[in-house]
Amino acid sequence: MKTIKAALLSYGMSGKVFQAPFLELHPGFELLGSWERSKKLIQEDYPQVKSYESIDEILASDVDLVVVNTPIDTHFEYAKRVLEAGKHAIVEKAFTTTVAEAEELAALSKEKGLKLAVFQNRRWDSDLKTVRQILLDGALGEIVEAEFHFDRYNPLLSPKQHKETVNSGSGILKDLGPHLIDQALYLFGFPKAVSADIRTTRENSVVDDWVDILLYYPDFRVRLKASFFVREPNPAYVLHGKNGSFLKPRGDVQEDDLKVMKKPNLDSWGTEPLEKEGFLHTEIDGKIMHGKIPTLKGNYYDFFDGVYNAIINDTVEPVTAQDGARVMQIIEAAIQSSKEKRVIDL
Template identity: 75%
Template sequence: MQKIKTALLSYGMSGKVFHAPFLSFHAGFELIGSWERSKKLINHDFPEVKSYATIEELLQDDVDLVVVNTPVETHYDYAKKVLLAGKHAIVEKAFTTTVAQAQELSALAKEKGLKLAVFQNRRWDSDFKTVQKIISDEVLGEIVEAEFHFDRYNPSLSPKRHKETVNSGSGILKDLGPHIIDQALCLFGLPNSVFADIRITREHSLVDDYIDIVLYYATFRVRLKAGFFVREANPAYVIHGKKGSFLKHRGDIQEDELKLGKKPNLTTWGIEPLEKEGLLHTEINGEIVKKSISTLQGNYYTFFDGVYNSIINNSLEPVTAKDGVHVMQIIEASIESSSQKKVVDL
């Protein structure tokens, strides 16, 4: 199997938890190393790889693919450097901080003949994959409304300074927001218009930590919510159709397992506990049905396998730069809507 030599732009939580385990597990990737500014941590886990002192040193090395997993406000600058150096790129969410930046990177990758993927890993969460199947199976009838939540209970400010200082990439809209925005667009496509309420709710917070976004489609609405004061979790997904409803709590275990240092595999990885099954209450062939629905297996490996195939076989990236542009369009429209207290057409 042809190897893709891959390097990370940081080895904090993102590199250690979400990227390195899958890059080292997938037979098609060779993890070369990571840029490390102060803490030199990658060799504790991967003694054979390199710790680069600068991004220039990394880009001058024999590297095919670079993962841009630095703070959001740096994504555009670093991804541009990576593409100009002739390397393929995976860029963490949020893709960029503006639509214009996202469009420029997309055009640059196309011009250079390079692959550019956005790391929207939550498409391969077990809970979302189950919701996706329920909708594709059309067991709810015509969709009337959907509501997605990415809620937490955490009144404290993050110890990560870049997350709590005012900058172009900080705030919940560009942190948790891209997950549920991308999931909505993956299921339903771009809406016609957007209305949003973006607020600060935590004491001493300088950045937005609450979002309530309504996506207007021709015949239905999708509501996206995230905040830090939800002690008792709502269902993460609530879908209502003209025949029935589906409710699913957030249950994907991959992040928790990765934080514990567990290694991914293709058989038992990403399987939720049975008690997290979703509830389907609908009408099928004239009969009212109310039952638990088994959750599909989740696996972020699928994203990396998609990136591998896109580079080796010149197929489409699993999450394209165009997808990243669309998410940024919703984010920009949400900011405008909240500031002007109006519905914004796309």
Template identity: 60%
Template sequence: MKTINTALCAYGLSGKIFHAPFLDLHPGFQIAGAWERSKKLIGQDYPTAKSYPDLQALLADEEVELVVVNTPTYTHYDYAKAALKAGKHVVVEKAFTTTVAQAVELQQLALKQGKKLSVYQNRRWDSDFQTVKAIVQKGVLGDIIEAEFSFERYKPNLNSKQHLETPNPGAGILKDLGPHIIDQALYLFGMPDGVYADLRITRKESQVEDYFAAILYYEKLRVRLKASFLVCEPAPAYILHGTKGSFLKNRTDKQEEKLRAGIKPNTDDWYTEPESNYGLLHTEKREKIKSSKGSYLEYYDAMYKAIVENCPVAVTAEDGVNVMRIIETAIQSSKEQKLIRAD
């Protein structure tokens, strides 16, 4: 089996929690190392991994085939561009970039270089969204006329990570939590005809928007998206209404919680949810729907097949471009307080 040597652009929370465990578990990947700026930690977890002093050293390593850009959003464009120019395949965390123009440029550069470029939209592989996807694809709700996706937390205090709270091109909840639910909506329903959005600052000391609500307009469908840091008692994260009934599902995927607790993604119960977390389907009768399995490993399995077997990338650069189009349209809509066409 071919092994893809992979390097991370950081080994903080995202590198340690969301990437390394799955790269380590998948037999087709080898963690080559990480760019570590101050703390040298990757060697403690993966003894054979290198600690690169800077990006140049990482990109100069000829054994590295895949680079994971898991740094603050405002760095994504520069680091991904450098990696592609160095002849590496690239995975970029959300938000893909800070502008549509940057996203399109990276997409075109990857094609020119003949390299795979993907956005790490791991929330597509949450158990809750996998359940929603199954409901939509089975058509049990008939024609869906309204859907609402939310990503809400209660964090009245500012994040200690300054790049998330200090005004910069990548800051704000729209580019933090927003890409998750925007990507999910576009995955299920495609690009909308128009967007109406409202961005707000709701926490007293916040300098960047910490609330957003948007409506995606389709010919016969409205999709409402919402993210906030001041929701202590959230409603169901997924609400769908169709001509034959409704489906409600809470955000109950436990992968992040388990990863933060140091649990490796190779336990028997990793991919399952208890019955108490099942969604509610109400058509001719009311019934609980068993949750689908969630597994972030599937993202990296698809990435492996894309590189080795030239299979389609699971989350394409075009997907990333489209999410950025919605983000830019939402910013314009909120600023002008009107519906904007999503061209």
């Protein structure tokens, strides 16, 4: 098996929790190390790797793939430097801060013949995989409406300054919003129009922390909501079709397991507890179905396997730069809609 040498541009939560464990697990990757500006932590978890002093040191090395997992407002600058240096790239969500930046990176990667993937790991959550299977099976009939939530109860401001100061990458719309938007586009395609309401609700907050986006499709609607003031959670996924309904609480265990340093695997990883199963009430071939539905396993490994195959076998990236640009189109339309209080045609 050919080996892809990979490096991270940060070893905060994203690198430590979501990326390094899967780069270590996949036999096709060799983790070289991470750029670490102050705290030198990566060698505590991976003694064989290097703590780089700068992005220049990484780009001057024999690295093949660089993970751009720095604050959102730096993604464009660093991803462009990575591509210009002839390296493949994975860029954390939100991909960029504008559609123009996303399209420039997409064009640059194509010009250079390099692979550029957006880290939308939530496509491989157990929840979303199960919802997708319900839709593929046609269990609900023609869809009438869907509502996705990414809610938390956390009224306190984040200690991470880049998340709580006004900059081009801050706010819930560009933090949790890209997960919800990407999932909707992945399942339903690109909508015809967008309306949105974006608010600031936490005391002393200067960035948006509540969002309600409505995507207009020809025959159905999809609502996307995120808030920090949901103490009693709504179902994360609610879908109503002409034959029935499916409700699914958020139950993917991967983030919580990774935070306590559990090592991912290809066997039992991503298995939800039974109490998090979704509820299906529908009619199929004249038979009423009314009860819990087993949840598919989630595994972020599949994203990295997709990146490996894209680089080695020249397949399409698991989440493309164009996918990232489409998410940014929705975000820009949502900002315009909230500001002008009107529906924005796409």
